[in-house]
Amino acid sequence: MVDTHQTFVIVGGGLAGAKAAETLRAEGFTGRVILIGDERDHPYERPPLSKGFLLGKADRDSVFVHEPAWYAQAEIELRLGQPAVQLDRAARTVTLGDGSRIHYDRLLLATGAEPRRLDIPGTDLVGVHHLRRLAHAERLRGVLTSLGRDNGQLVIAGGGWIGLEVAAAARGYGAEVTIIEPSPTPLHGVLGPELGSVFADLHRDHGVRFHFGARLTEIVGQDGMVLAARTDDGEEHPAHDVLAAIGAAPRTALAEAAGLETVDRAHGGGIAVDASLRTSDPDVFAAGDVAAAANPLLDTRLRVEHWANALNSGPAAARAMLDQPVSYDRVPYFFSDQYDLGMEYSGYAPPGAYDQVVCRGDLGRREFIAFWLSEGRLLAGMNVNVWDVTEPIQKLIRSGAPLDPEALANPSVPLESLLPE
Template identity: 80%
Template structure:
């Protein structure tokens, strides 16, 4: 039986929002739970969109967080295909695009992120794509299959995780692939040049062509169709389709209009939240891609755009909304699968924050663990085709361990023995 005296509203129909709703019920909340999503699909997980589902190896139904019937069974009121256009903090209400006004006692913003758009001529052509939503993946599956069948060319702008995973999928379909990237290596802003080169070699072995140190300046076409992609150094690449994979921007417009504190884009952007995922308004929390968390472990504000953050952040915000003591300081984690390479990354060590990279194992065979250190302290670790080590890597990070670099690089030494 739902107690209508309290109403918790969740804006955002992704993984963070769905897991928050689930947690409210599992923690015993008996008030109304209203989940509002601007997509017509039920909440789903995004990793399969560039991995198994894109490759045709997973069914469409496998991406959903819950079975559709779960929401009614759990007394979660769904408003799908609806956009929240305004928050009235004084009145504790949200207004939907159709004019509906809903009162809340607590509000969770899990509005996620949206793909950054290419600001060049030709982006309106039919063959220009993004990959963020299930509908995008539905379309891109057909595109990659057609490119593979017809020996077509895909140009990808951006060598980040999405760009590389789609490149791998496209090659598996048989398409020709060129990746245009302004940095000198893939994943440069995450892994730095030391490990980024490995991904260059991996994809080159599978026939992907890279054009580093360049940006797209124009997508040329005729009769609405893509013909080529041009770069700022005068190169022209044949293309039948183009994927923009140049990152994502947190969807903060709703929070900004409501006067909530935000983080500058130069510092990662997002809605500023404390360690309990509370915004500058005590009755509004934020979680997932949009939340920039005051992270105690790294002593900085972090906004993490990965599956594990949505999976864990949504429940943490739900518990905080219920008045429970919450400190959200999980070690950031993400994973990727490309061809026969599987990897997991834990921690936070962008270029400029570390002074040493230690490799444990055989990098040539792509079976190793890389560690990023600053003054001997482990900041991050990435295991490549080495499994069941994530928990220990995260312990090394969380405890501020300073292992001897020689011991850290020695695969004969048990990793757990290096914990301080």
């Protein structure tokens, strides 16, 4: 039986919000838990949208965090299909799109992110897509099936993780794919030129065409349908469909209107939270893609748009809401699957932060581990088709110990042996 003396409200129906609700109950919270989501679907995980589900290898039900019946069993009240449109911190209320107001004692903002839009002519044409929501993935899966059947052309704006994963899926269906990317390699801002070329070669080997150093300037149509995509260097690429995969923006409008501290977009954006995921209002917390958290391990404020962060920060925020001691200092982690390549990345090594990249293994066979170092200390590691090394990589990052690059590069030296005593 729920005790109505306290009400915890979660705004955001994604993985972070669902895991926060689960944790509140697991930690013994007996008050009301209300989860608000602007989609009608129950909370789901996003990686399958560009991986298994998009490829047709996983069914729709596999993406959901919990079975629908779980929420009633856990006495979680759902407000699905209702956006939160106003936060009144003085009154401690959240107003929904239908005008109803919900009181909270503690509030978690897990509003996630939304795809950045192409600001060019032609984006209103039929055949221009984004990939962020389940409905997007369902539509795109049908599009890729049709393109593959008809030998159709897909142009992708952006050579990041989403762009590359959709390219791999599209080639799996048999569609022709061109990726337009302003940087000199895919994933340039994440992996740098040293490793971005590995992914360029992977996709070229599977028939993907790249157009680097260019941006889309116009999507040309005929009879309301996409016909071609033009770039700022005067090129025109035939296209039946265009995917905008140019990144995501944190959904901070609710927090900003309520006067919560946020981070400038130039520094990653998001809602500013401390190491306990508490915002500038002591009764309001943030988790998942929208949270720019002060990470004690990395000694920087960081917003992470990946599955593992949603999975772990939701429960951490829930514990902090219950006044448990929380210091969210996890090593950032993400993974990707493209064709026969699987990879995991741990750490944080933005451009300019590292002075050396060391590899062990065979880059040509795409079986290797890459290490990003600064003054001999490990900032990040990426294992490609090499498994069961994430734990030692993360321990080496946490240790902050100076490492011998030759030992790192030597496959016969166990990573565990490099950890300080």
